[in-house]
Amino acid sequence: MVRTFEIAFRLKNARRVNGILFSLRQIPLLGKRIPVGVYRSGGLKVFAGVLAAIWEILTVFLGKFLYLLLMVGWASSQYGGVGRAESFLHIFFFLTLVGAFYNTYLFNPTSDKYYAVILMRMDARRYALTDYAYAIAKVLAGFLACGLFFGRQAGVPWGLCLLMPVFVAGCKLCVAGYVLWDYERNRRAMNENLPEKWIWALGALLLAAAYGLPAIGWVLPWQAFAAASLCAAGAGIACAWKAAHFQEYRPLLQELLRAKREGTDLRTATAKAVQEQNRKMISEDRDIRSSKKGFEYFNDLFVKRHRRILWKSSVRQAGIAALLVAAGSLAAVKSPEAAEAFQELLPVFLPYFVFIMYALNRGTSFTQALFMNCDRSMLTYSFYKRPGFILRLFVLRLREIIKVNLLPAAVIGFGLAFLLYVSGGAPGVADYGVMVVSILALSIFFSVHYLTIYYLLQPYNAQTEMKNAAYRLISWATYLICFVLMQLRFPNVIFGALCTAFCVLYCIAACVLVHRFAARTFRLRN
Numbered sequence: 001m002v003r004t005f006e007i008a009f010r011l012k013n014a015r016r017v018n019g020i021l022f023s024l025r026q027i028p029l030l031g032k033r034i035p036v037g038v039y040r041s042g043g044l045k046v047f048a049g050v051l052a053a054i055w056e057i058l059t060v061f062l063g064k065f066l067y068l069l070l071m072v073g074w075a076s077s078q079y080g081g082v083g084r085a086e087s088f089l090h091i092f093f094f095l096t097l098v099g100a101f102y103n104t105y106l107f108n109p110t111s112d113k114y115y116a117v118i119l120m121r122m123d124a125r126r127y128a129l130t131d132y133a134y135a136i137a138k139v140l141a142g143f144l145a146c147g148l149f150f151g152r153q154a155g156v157p158w159g160l161c162l163l164m165p166v167f168v169a170g171c172k173l174c175v176a177g178y179v180l181w182d183y184e185r186n187r188r189a190m191n192e193n194l195p196e197k198w199i200w201a202l203g204a205l206l207l208a209a210a211y212g213l214p215a216i217g218w219v220l221p222w223q224a225f226a227a228a229s230l231c232a233a234g235a236g237i238a239c240a241w242k243a244a245h246f247q248e249y250r251p252l253l254q255e256l257l258r259a260k261r262e263g264t265d266l267r268t269a270t271a272k273a274v275q276e277q278n279r280k281m282i283s284e285d286r287d288i289r290s291s292k293k294g295f296e297y298f299n300d301l302f303v304k305r306h307r308r309i310l311w312k313s314s315v316r317q318a319g320i321a322a323l324l325v326a327a328g329s330l331a332a333v334k335s336p337e338a339a340e341a342f343q344e345l346l347p348v349f350l351p352y353f354v355f356i357m358y359a360l361n362r363g364t365s366f367t368q369a370l371f372m373n374c375d376r377s378m379l380t381y382s383f384y385k386r387p388g389f390i391l392r393l394f395v396l397r398l399r400e401i402i403k404v405n406l407l408p409a410a411v412i413g414f415g416l417a418f419l420l421y422v423s424g425g426a427p428g429v430a431d432y433g434v435m436v437v438s439i440l441a442l443s444i445f446f447s448v449h450y451l452t453i454y455y456l457l458q459p460y461n462a463q464t465e466m467k468n469a470a471y472r473l474i475s476w477a478t479y480l481i482c483f484v485l486m487q488l489r490f491p492n493v494i495f496g497a498l499c500t501a502f503c504v505l506y507c508i509a510a511c512v513l514v515h516r517f518a519a520r521t522f523r524l525r526n
Helices: 002-026 036-040 042-076 084-102 111-119 124-153 158-186 197-212 222-245 249-256 266-281 294-305 307-334 336-348 352-360 363-378 387-422 429-457 469-486 492-521
Strands: none
Touching (some): 002 124, 042 084, 084 197, 084 222, 111 124, 124 249, 294 363, 294 387, 307 363, 307 387, 336 492, 352 387, 387 429, 387 492, 429 492
């Protein structure tokens, strides 16, 4: 077993090192200085190996840290009607049940499993057991450290903090044992990345219980959590025995990894599904016409044929926002307490809308549609990559995505101003104007941002797979910055003025960068 684990770990590390070197070659400016022969360079491989080792350590703690910080710790602090420790354990309990089905580790068809079991013909049982034992060990270590840190901050007793990793590991082992038992009966391998419908339904119910029940003042008693943890530990030991004595790992893994063996892994299948879904939403009306000329004509036809993709979600978001504003306004009129709460909240609530507008923005889906249904073909022509033509089409597309995103933004902006008015009013007219302009500026900023990084870092290859590490990094950085801004408390006038000024400067910078660099970066990825 030790020898099997050593070989598997070295294989995983080699794949990760090569992945890091590949990602370094995709970084703008830096990538051109790294030759193809980097894969046989000893020095850079040592550097990448150090990064891989750091990443392996981070996988033990970083994911659990962020998970407990955002989804459990921060969420539990938002409920005023129940104790912080009680809501923390309640949310952790139900989210752990969700994660037991969606992150089993044993039934995740990773590339490492494919290389080891299918290509290298390693002993499937030994490989599966050592790999799963290592994953469970990381779960125990990560949740022990992070659970103690965040649990104690929330006021959870030491004993219950120590039970948290036991509960997580026990639940995962129970699900693994059930799936192995089900495979013996039905010869059906469960892919955790493609859950069945009943798992989706169960996950939705558990999420509703995790975040909905504390809102109405009900949380799971700590005694129930302790009892459930001890039961999960006992059942997990029994399921671990089942996993250790299971004899059909090779046929199970062969079934699980069939898609990779046939060259249609999950990412490819997902990309094809997205393409097929987009095709169904493209208008096939042959009578669509345009009276415009040149790139205006080209862009106008694209927008008209893809109207459902571009506008469907935007209209839905605007409708939901209008309903929420109406409900809030009615509550403010009928209840003095609600009106007072709105009066206290709205003047400093604007930073939250950085994250909300980030979540509502349609920039990612717009650029995906552009690539899959237009640029993937047009980028094979040299004229399409001339600086002047690129900037012209960039401005036209920017105009369209701004219009799409402005619809829900306008409803939200004017709706918040109206809600402030009916709840008691603001000191001056400028307060209403700042609220509206700020929301519109945030919507414009994210529209410009996503289209700009699409042109400067074009991340897709001809198969619509994302191949640019820098694009992923910027997307993650955008998310984190938006989340951090939620924690700020600025008067709306100051925050709105900063947002508007930054949006104007960003738009100017984006046009300059696209004009200067997009001719080299806006291309198909290999």
